[in-house]
Amino acid sequence: MSDKILKELTLKIWRQQNAKAKGGFETYKIRDVSGGTSFLEMLDILNEQLVSENKEPVAFDHDCREGICGMCSLFINGRAHGPDDEVTTCQLHMRRFRDGETITVEPWRSGAFPVIKDLIVDRKAFEKILQAGGYVSVTTGGVPDGNAIPVANEKAEEAMDAAACIGCGACVATCKNSSAMLFVSAKVSQLALLPQGKVEAARRARAMVATMDELGFGNCTNTGACESECPKKISVEHIARLNREYLKAKLQE
Amino acid sequence: MNKLNAKIPEGSLGEKWSNHKAHIGVVSPANKRKLDVIVVGTGLAGGSAAASLAELGYNVLSFCYQDSPRRAHSIAAQGGINAAKNYQNDNDSVYRLFYETIKGGDYRAREANVYRLAEVSGAIIDQCVAQGVPFARDYGGLLDNRSFGGALVSRTFYARGQTGQQLLLGCYGALNRQIKNGGVKVYSRHEVLDIVVIDGKARGVIARDLVTGKIERFGAHAVVLATGGYGNVFFLSTNAMGCNVSAAWQAYKRGAFFGNPCFVQIHPTCIPVHGDQQSKLTLMSESLRNDGRVWVPKKKEDAEKLQAGTLAPNDIPDAERDFYLERRYPAFGNLVPRDVASRAAKERCDAGFGVNNTGKAVFLDFKYAIDRLGEETIRKRYGNLFQMYEKITAVNPYKNPMMIYPAIHYSMGGLWVDYNLMTTIPGLYAIGECNFSDHGANRLGASALMQGLADGYFILPYTIGDYLAKEIQTPRVKTDAPEFEEAENRVTGRLRALYDIKGTKSPDHFHKHLGHVMWDHVGMARDAAGLKEALRAIEELKKEFYRDLRVTGDFTAMNNELEKAGRVADFFELASLMTRDALERAESCGGHFRLESVTEEGEARRDDDLFRFVAAWEYKGEEAEPALHKEALAYENIQIAQRSYK
Structure with a gap:
């Protein structure tokens, strides 16, 4: 199976320094992502890019990356765990997105789940x-x-x-x-x-x-x-x- | 002074545990209330221990780095849990489970510990059923079993492909009940980074609050490490991203011996690596080998066409398929133990018969089972695994064979413990995957869950009482002692040193490189030259790490990069010890395969004259070589033999 390459994606990601700070969206570009890459691996790539620019990486919750621990979250393009059905964000793959697409990434929004930092909430x-x-x-x-x-x-x-x-x-x-x-x-x-x-x-x-x-x-x-x-x-x-x-x-x- | 006293009780094998329980100390209910126990990790071992200790009346402080105890990586175990219930009337028994575990571990585990594990296995199932774990049941309403590798009987209990999840949630329920009752206080999003030793006894831990970044002190009468395995030293593994060796490693540096660090398990059925930006490997449960047949093409030209993508697997007729496990191991076939199945896959791929574009994959085919049983039955048994496979690979495994390849999965090695599960530091215990004790050089499938829960529910709660019975006069441990101060400074200093390097490369960058070195030289096949090269490469990379690491973000705040940097620093040191241990053990046994030690048929050749021991390593200081202690293994109840699954 050969996966397509997404040449360029625009990411609008919620950044918030801590629970008390005011948050907002930041926009990032990411290039040449294979469709076989998982969504979180795509964020890993973005974070590597940010570190190389001496910027702070995006904080997000994740652990098992097998869809079972329940640690990962993310509201992706307005949907919990993104556009695919019956998967968690860690099992969502980039082949579900189009080349050139703008992807909006937010934390869970609920008064009962306050934001701790960026995309991490307190459950x-x-x-x-x-x-x-x-x-x-x-x-x-x-x-x-x-x-x-x-x-x-x-x-x-x-x-x-x-x-x-x-x-x-x-x-x-x-x-x-x-x-x-x-x-x-x-x-x-x-x-x-x-x-x-x-x-x-x-x-x-x-x-x-x-x-x-x-x-x-x-x-x-x-x-x-x-x-x-x-x-x-x-x-x-x-x-x-x-x-x-x-x-x-x-x-x- | 011989620090390696395993404290195996007297008596015949079947009497040891009963005798031991009859003679060890017990703490009265009134005194239990005055005693504090720290449990690090909330997987099956840590969660069950914390809940059971609190039920007994101890005050328990429980730690996990995740946002909830329920996330611990035991949750990802799929296939099942073994127990010698003999519900199938297939001649299972405590002895048979014991025997198969020792044999599966290639005669490198302790008889007394393994026998006790088999003895308590049945009670685990009873306990989990009582907690409301929805195990699979037959139409008569009784518990169902499946078969697993390395066993001649069906003794594996399961809850679909989510057995670990269900057992962990059962144990998390027990933990929640104790949290509500006030017996357990959970510190989630806390990472334990050092062990505090006062007058030779474990008296507390230093932890970093991962939300605030504050370094905090916690005191107790005893400390239990249930921190899991260290497979992430290879970067790519089936472990969760956060799994790490840090607490166990600091325990080693404080004086706990590390047992058999080179014994890691390579699981034969994982989804193959897809590219260099991959972060982790996904396991496909061993239970699939009940119904899936493993094969590669007989003809190399077919394999080459598969690699080039010009031939579809279903177009290769049966007669042209090499079911190499069935061919080589007729007695066990596709259900040989993991180490054997992994090496056989590597052998075929190295010979050029790999079936995907990287040449590093073999087929696991369900066509035959679907023909025999129907798609619906297969869907019922493995539906969630098939769905997961399709989501990751975009290939439908009902229609096409799965592709699989071995990957790092489990650490048989770990902190050395005696029969009481106590390390060489008095008052410091290690349970579950964190210790070395029960699986020898190779763990059988569905035995990790068994061991974690055996340790936490039924062994540690008894054995820790023997130690704590002598501690009832010790007042609550105050954290203003100079030893706490010193340990806190050590942790802060270590993290600060990493943070202040201000180089150019991320922790992940170094972690990936370290993983490559380990997989290439300390992976599925090892030899002296490669291991020596690994020692050199690890040192070189480590120097670069301390010269060019970049940790972004704030020091005293939530900082994932700083967390990773600390873990990678410890992995570097562990990697050296693993390699050294692998070099020292010039035999093949279980998951440890030395190219210099094979039979004429290419199977692993153990050397019982020279290596029938547990290697327990003692830390001697930053610049000094670690010292090797050997615990000889005696087999009084088993005829020791070269393992054969033919």
Whole structure:
């Protein structure tokens, strides 16, 4: 396979010195990028260029570069993780862009995710939601044999669909209300589907939703934008299950 | 004084761990509250250790360089986790898992440690199921298994191609529960850059807050390193971009011995390198070798046409395909261990049979499995991996064979630890990939997850109690001690020295060059001449690094370049030690292949008379040569033999 070469690209990138500073777009030119280069490798090339000009490179979050750690983010040409479907930014490749194109790169925009520097945002709010109850309360040791409780294949598969969430925040960044419902529902749904998680399902749904609300995420108005931009295609059906679980929990009160 | 006391308990192999647990110290609940433990790293080993220690009642301080514990690179493990459950009734047992792990490691791992690993493996699965890990299940609702390389039974548990992710999220859940309960405080976006030793004991760490750039001190009664592997010394690897050796390396410089640094694993099934601006390599899970057949053309002219792009792989008839793993290793076929599969691919490519434009790729073909099982079954088993492959290469692997090539993946070497997982610095522990202990010279697939969780859930929480039971009189460690001051100054001085060079080349520039040297001379095939050349080239490049490095940005602020510079500086020093170790070990074993030591058939030839030991290196100072200590390996329960997968 021989990839095309993009002779010249214009990059408009959000630069912001720190959380308190005022940010703005800077424009850069980059030349001769192979279509087989990943988007983040393209930013690596830009950063090498900036270092050679004795300028400060663009700060962006990334780690595994295999689409699974959830560390990378970026709003690219107005879309979370860029124009390709079902990929994170680190798995987006330059063959998706045209030669001569102008590419706009911004951080996630959400009040709950403040910018730390350039394209890096603080996603601690997600941590706090999970700390509120996104787990099964078991202690190490003293658990039954793995095969003691059968789990229907379909339930396990559906739980796995939900559990595939990588916690990147694309759903929040995409939602016009900055709602975290898809993120919260993925965890609530995964654990509610499994017998191991059912025991405290009500408490979990209540606690996680309450924390989400406290942290300033917006309401869900069922636009479905989150699902369409989710790199792992987490379905909004999980939001429906979260709503059911939440309602059940409220009725139990 | 012999510092290399592995402290293997008395008794028969099957009794050692039980005996040991029965006789080691235990800290009372009231005293646990008064004891602080630092855990560096939040992958499967660090995350499970931090959660389990907090559940016991210790105060845990947990560190990770990422923005969340959930991002640690265990998350990228795809294929599965081994456990000797014998759910398949295929005659699996603790002994068989133990035996296959020792054999897979080419008889360079410690018997007692590996047996214990096999013993606790079953409990890991139980624990993960209880946490809500959605393992694959059969239609009866019971746990499903798949096969992995180097094993004659099916003992690998999996959650699609995202097993590492699911296990890590389970353990992250346990960690979150303890954070909420106040038992763990997490310091994310913090990089640990030194270990503080007071009166010979590990008493804390120095960390850099990656957001503010401030250097901070943290004290504790014990320190646990769970910082993963050092594959990034090769620049291109399957490791995450941030994976580094820095905390482990500083531990080495403070007195912890480094075990078998030359033992690194080259994974046979990675997406081939596409160009010189590539930043990392992507793994295609070993589980694919369950259903994929590895081949290159039989005829060189076909290979040349593939390289030139004038022949399509599907146009080569079966009779003209060389399924070289099945041909060379009929007993294990495509499921030979990783080191064997990697070398076989290199052998074919070096002989001119590579199948892409660089000549450095072989085919992994699913046509046969799709013909037999249907596309839907294959999609169910490997859908996400196939999707990832297509996104990266723009080739549809349902229609065309995948192209793969070996890449650096895992470090079997690491900090030397005794049976308690304690390094040669009292109170400093190393767990998971960070230590050297369980995989010998080659790790079997799906055993890294097993070891990380075994160490963190079921071994360290017991063994650290033995040490801490003697520390209950020690008050909270204050960070105003002169040793903390000295360590902080050392860290600041080291970073400042890098920052002040004000040269012209980025840290990445040097890292890439170092990677080339390591891959060329300390990679899949090594010989004395090449290793000596590597030592010279590393020194030369290191001098240039300290003369011409450029670190842009502010010193006391978020600065990715400064982070990278510090990591590369440590990789340079590690690279020398790895090369020295590889030179010293003039035998082939596991992932370490010395061209001088092969059988007539071209297979690796171990030399048990001269090299049946763990090489534990002691730091002797900046200018001095490191000292080699040897821990002899005794095999009392296994008949030691040349490994054969034929």
